[in-house]
Amino acid sequence: MKRILSMTLLLVFAFFATAIAQEKRIPAKGMAKFSKDGNFQSYAFTRHAVGDNDVLIDILYAGICHSDIHTERDYWWSVKYPLVAGHEIAGRVIQVGKKVTKFKVGDYAGVGCMVNSCGECEYCKRGEEQYCLKGNVGTYASPDYFHNNEITQGGYSNNIVLSENFAIKIPKNADLKKVAPLLCxxxxxxxxxxxxxxxxxxxxxxxxxxxxxxxxxxxxxxxxxxxxxxxxxxxxxxxxxxxxxxxxxxxxxxxxxxxxxxxxxxxxxxxxxxxxxxxxxxxxxxxxxxxxxxxxxxxxxxxxxxxxxxxxxxxxxxxTQIGGIRETQEMLDYSVSHNIYPKVEIISADKIDEAYQKVLAGEVRYRYVIDMSTLK
Ligand SMILES: [Zn+2]
Ligand SMILES: [Zn+2]
Missing domain, CATH: 3.40.50.720 (NAD(P)-binding Rossmann-like Domain)
Known part of the structure; x- marks a missing residue:
């Protein structure tokens, strides 16, 4: 009897603990593919809660990278759908965890191809997280081993939560519309x-x-x-x-x-x-x-x-692959101060399929950047 009672209490506790954790999850919406050959559709999902070292970024612009197309179309590895791609992200910090020191609410922040890494291997320790021996946590389509291996979703969306260590500071004088593609x-x-x-x-x-x-x-x-x-x-x-x-x-x-x-x-x-x-x-x-x-x-x-x-x-x-976080910050500061940007064409969120077609046809010399305020 006593055992049944304690089991019940444990279950009740587990239920509430899960409920609280769920509650803190961040609602998000984005543009996802639901299958390899399907078109992009709007998709509501949630992101993990804002932890003590995390920032929540309101995404303003997201670039379209050729890698997004390869991944969404399942050219490289089998991915799980729905899949929200996008690893060229520029936005504004709207919430910070208790221990965050690098950002305050209102700062501009960028996210590139990684949102985390083990932090302990020889490459992480020397700031080359892209070569993390455990594998870095990719911005999308990647199991996040800090959050129950949930599959990450990328930047074709209205927000993102990640460790402050992997968010890049965007200088105030940056041309925000053009910054996103610099991150990849x-x-x-x-x-x-x-x-x-x-x-x-x-x-x-x-x-x-x-x-x-x-x-x-x-x-x-x-x-x-x-x-x-x-x-x-x-x-x-x-x-x-x-x-x-x-x-x-x-x-x-x-x-x-x-x-x-x-x-x-x-x-x-x-x-x-x-x-x-x-x-x-x-x-x-x-x-x-x-x-x-x-x-x-x-x-x-x-x-x-x-x-x-x-x-x-x-x-x-x-x-070679991208660069470490420290070098990405250096690149962004250098690019902004030397006025080095990609040539971009801003599109609305309902034009991603069209943009993919043009990139695949090799017609494009500029980067497509999605204006996330057009996300319905
Ligand atoms: Zn890329
Ligand atoms: Zn590592």
Whole structure:
């Protein structure tokens, strides 16, 4: 009898504890896909409660990244639907946890590709949370191991809750409409340009002049590098030269590739499709770096023959992912103070499907940014 009573009490307690925890959950609404092939629809959901070290951000703008499309369309791994994508987020802090020191209510804040990480491994400790050995908690479609492994939902929504450590301070004088894409496209290009020590007078190349390429060229030109841009269309030639590139190569014109062997100390490849890596490797100088940041769909991923790699002779080929939180803050401050932004087109929340189509068709040189005030 006594045992039954204590069991009942325990159950009642558990029920109320859950109810209280549920109560504190934050109601959210966003644009989600409910299946791989479906269109975006509005979706009401909740986010975890604002913990002592968390901030609640009212999302004002969210950029559309090519990775969102790959994930929403299930190109990379199987995801759980409904799925709200978006990891280029700019907004305003509307609530802070008791122990938050970095933000106060009213501050502008940004969120990129990660919302948390283990904080204990060698990479987290040195500020490279993107390489966390436990795996960082991605901004969307990622099990949040700090919150019962619930699957995170991204920025195509009206709000987000995350640890203050993973929120980036947006300077007051930033052009808010254009800031969001810096949180992914900005850091993805800024980081390799800095760890390869691109400097004044360096000869470097940027392959692919889309959303990432557009940022890479600006950072490299700002550092005084001589930048050559590669793409497959004539349309982008003028834009690249106007931005400060010294040369534009239309890869579809084989003549334009002649004489470029052994030319570049660094090549940043932002190409999100299949291409011949060995062509680019040959254009590197010995000990030069070819850094791959463009991420194609699995089915369209380029590969390289080992023989070609050996024959390339100490020309390095490797990939990289975004940057750590400290570096993301540095990138954002640098970009705002040097007036380096993506070119953006602002769209309303009901135009995401259309935007995806255009990005997939490779027509877009700017970043689509969703104005979240249009979310119904
Ligand atoms: Zn991205
Ligand atoms: Zn870690």
């Amino acid at each position: 496209a900005g850091i993805t290009t800024y980081s390799p340009i800095h760890f390869t020590h691109v400097k004044k007078g360096d000869t470097i190349a940027v392959a692919g002049f889309g959303g990432l390429g557009y940022m890479a060229v600006q950072y490299a030109v700002a550092l005084g590098a001589k930048v050559t841009v590669f793409d497959i269309t004539e349309d982008k030639r003028q834009d690249a030269l106007t931005m400060g590139a010294v040369k534009y190569v239309n890869v579809k014109n084989p003549d334009e590739l002649k004489g470029l062997e052994n030319s570049f100390r660094v090549i940043l490849s932002t190409i999100p499709a299949k291409y011949d890596l060995s062509i680019y490797l040959k254009m590197l100088k010995v000990d030069g770096d070819m850094v791959v940041i463009g991420l194609p769909a699995f089915s369209n991923s380029p590969s390289i023959d080992v023989t070609n790699l050996v024959m390339a002779g100490r020309r390095k080929l490797y990939g």
